[in-house]
Amino acid sequence: MIHLPGVPAPLGRVIEILSSLPGVGPKTAMRLSLNLLSRPASDATQLAEALTVLHEQVGFCDVCGCFAEQGRCQFCDDTRRDATTVCLVEQPVDVLMMERGHGYRGVYHVLHGRLSPIDGIGPEQLNLVALDQRVVEGVAELIMATSATVDGEATAHYLANRYHEDRDHSEGGQQHKLKVSRIARGVPEGGELEYLDEHTLSRAVDQRISWDRVGL
Secondary structure (H helix, E strand, O other), rough: OOOOEEEEEEEHHHHHHHHHOOOOOHHHHHHHHHHHHOOOOHHHHHHHHHHHHHHHHHHEOOOOOOOEEOOOOHHHHOOOOOOEEEEEOOOHHHHHHHOOOOOOOOOEEOOOOOOEEEHHOOOOOHOHHHHHHHHHHHOEEEEOOOOHHHHHHHHHHHHHHOOOOOEHHHHEEEEEEEEEOOOOOOOOOOOOOOOOOOOHHHHHHHHHOOOOOOOO
């Protein structure tokens, strides 16, 4: 319990709870709490009601593991998307970030983590059983979109070996090839070379493309 001179216990409790959230320090928590206190009581009631039903009404998609109100998410239910192209991400929020680009029209699969031996996270802790089933049912391409951290790269390498593009996968007695790709990493749009670290710049050079594919 946070003890602040002159702060009533109920207000201190709200500050304590808010300060436990990622990226919210004690000062920010106090500003948010005082703002809630200055608003009409109905605003605080609406917030409390929204938080109360959050876990009751929002879960994870039965197919891909993304956010969903009921069994399947909006991406898996969208028949206009290419269900044979699956983008692998670490967390559901990564799906929301990918969608901001408005360029990807395949579907997703959320791993709910990444390999981290130090933290005791192995393949068994990731959402791979459902992915195995999707691959067997007929996925044409897996796009690795894990983070550019050491653990993220290790996860991508593990999955690439697990679902190698030369490996045959069967569906109804028929064989099909599975392609495994990785999202490009390098110079961001509008970025200047002097502000890039050597790892990013090296990757940009390694993943260079032909001039006729630049699309100028």
